Amino acid sequence: MTIALPDAPVAKSRQPNVLIEFCRQQPLGAVSFLIIAAMMFAGIFSPLVAPYDPLAIDFASLLAPPSADHWCGTDAFGRDICSRLIYGSRTALVIGFTSSFVGSSIGAILGIASAYFGGKIDDWIQRFVDILLAFPLIVLALVVVAAFRKFTVGGVDVNLIVAIAIPIIPRVARVVRSAALSVRVAPYIDAARAAGYSHTRIIFRHIAPNVVAPYLIMLTAFIAQAILAEASLSFLGLGVTEPTAAWGLMLSGNAADFYRQAPWMILFPGIAISLAVFAFNLFGDSLRDFLDPRFKV
């Protein structure tokens, strides 16, 4: 009797590539990823991609409709809308990603700490989270941005990032806490405690890696929320200031005066915001479906 051993090399070749597997399982997620990649490319290489200087005023081309020269038309200052959209993706991504990263990371740390330590620490953190959760994201961001003076570093509005990051914290903290609670009671955590490991080591080496999936999903989903919040705050005059190219800002100011005679002034920035939010939301959902084993059953 012979025992047939599995062909090791063949088995290895069957190990699917993660990216291909993601595209196969989540085709809509792949499309959204392509949109995000295109946005990132446009943002990073704006000076190479944009046909015009986004700040250059040209009164001779004031409110010009879309044409071969200006694909998305021009605004009330004769500035090329297409170029401003391309540069605007940089603003959206920098503020969207940074605030989402900061908010999600702090939220994750608070969520894990709350779950791990329990007791009074859990109570205090959760009541604080309850208070913050009582405010809608945009309202809380409005309060923060109005309360603090504008502070920029390298042209990036730190106040705006903080304003958007703070409302994200409680939302991520609550989700990560629930994930961490199930990890906390796992035998290997008890083993780590019995071995005398420090709290920091247990949290960062044993709990954090097991809540990465919800963290990543929340991070991605909140980039969309942050982009939307940035656009809303800029629209309300509390975000980035003119003449910075920013999508929300492009919808306010002169756009409100001229949208009837030059609808392209609001149409294209509106499409850009919707597309970005749609892409990040879809990507977040797809990532959750892909990473969460429960959805594979």
Added chain:
Amino acid sequence: MKISRRTALQGTAGAFALGLGGFNFDFTRASAQAPAVKRGGTLNFAISAEAPHYDPHASDTYATLHFAAPFYSTLLRFDLAKFPAVEGDLAQSWTVAPDLMTYTFKLHPNVKFHDGTTLTSADVVATYDRLRNPPQGVVSTRRATFADIASIETPDPSTVIFKMKAVNASMLEHFASPWNVIYAAKDLADNPANPRTKINGTGPFTFVEHIKGSHVSGKKNENYFKKGYPYLDGFKGIFTLQAAAMLNAVQGGQVLGEFRGISPAERDRLVQTMGDKIRIQESSWTLNLLVCFNVDKKPFDDVRVRRALLMAIDRWGGSTGLSKISTLRSVGGVIRPGSPMATPEAELVKLPGFSKDIKKSREEARKLLKEAGHENLKFVLWNRNLAMPYTPAGIFLVDQWRQIGVEVEHKQSDTGPYLATMNAGNHDVAIDFSNLFMDDSSLGLAKYLSVTRAPENRSRSKDEQLDKIYDDHLRERDPEKRKAMIRAFEKRVFEQAYQQPLLWWHRIVPTHTQLMGWPMSPSHNLGQQLEAVWLNA
């Protein structure tokens, strides 16, 4: 009375054809037979900003005047049909001594304050003492204006005599300033700060209520000293801080007008949607935006840097473009373009910052920056967070300076911090404003005096030469010599490039055609007592 845009344009053309261009307005009144005045009704109008307090003596924002003017009277006021001629308000008559050293005013009899007390010459003295020498804790932004008054005498309860220390050829116009409202002496004696929070005037309307964030309202003063006035039963000034809200309110008829001014795009929207129900009146405006350098800060202590930055601005091109999208329009010097003392274009283009050859001008600007060692200059442009016309002005300036390699960060903030930053001298470069109520040079030039004399000079410059020219021009009674002094003053200001007008504003006021008797003028600070306004409903 209905004035369509076509009528206004035809009237303007006619006025110029008749050689009446010096009349300063580019709007006209319809010559159709005026309908009979109808009494009664309440006027609702929009105020685009809320008054920070009730005291016009301490204010230079229209928000205070549009709020408070209907409750008060002044000694004289401008006759807007014959602007800049003055007419009596509380003063029934007045005489000016030939040497301009004595002004005597005879007050109307039986003028009552809203609390029932009778106005006397003592009230005028108390008011002008507060204006020229405010007590501790009271702000008077017109202190310098009345510094030439030596004494005020009251030979009887209805006569006031102002004795001057020195001749001030513009004194009569200053007595007509809308900011110098008359307060009751007893109110000021009780507490000199009373007018900030309490209203007790002699104006055509009495104060009813101020609901913060909502409105201010007044009702007809039954004891108003001008018999037959006011026509209205009352008014309500509704705070519409957002332009869109204001436009919607005008369009929907919730308010019958906004008396400060709107942008060309907003005008077009109202005309398009309301047709013949809206009346549009236009005029040049005694208001300009200034590019202001803080000379206490490096590198703006270097005249080459300041002048280079002014020379990079294409005002003529900017005027063409910005006038289509904002209330900014005319290129001018320190005096309103088109007014009698203004510098003509042929002379203006010879001054730094006004060349029509912008290419050559920018080349010179680059050279100056190189000489000064600031080829890669970076700075913050401080601006007010008001969409019209501050934001377009900021966008324009950033673009202009980028064209000579200068990198500018545009910072906008609300009026409070914006003014506080500039007043504290914490700005590098700012977009400041000069809000005038008349064209007289004694007012228009004051902003450029040394900061020790004029706190509103936010460039913080100190220039004795300018101060001397200004003082000499105040004493000069010959208009031609005065004009020459104004030119010398202007040349010095622009050569030193402390601050310079960017563009002058253009006033566009929308009112419903049923609103009658409201007088248009080149200043939004004038004509807001509303006593002759009526509703043709």
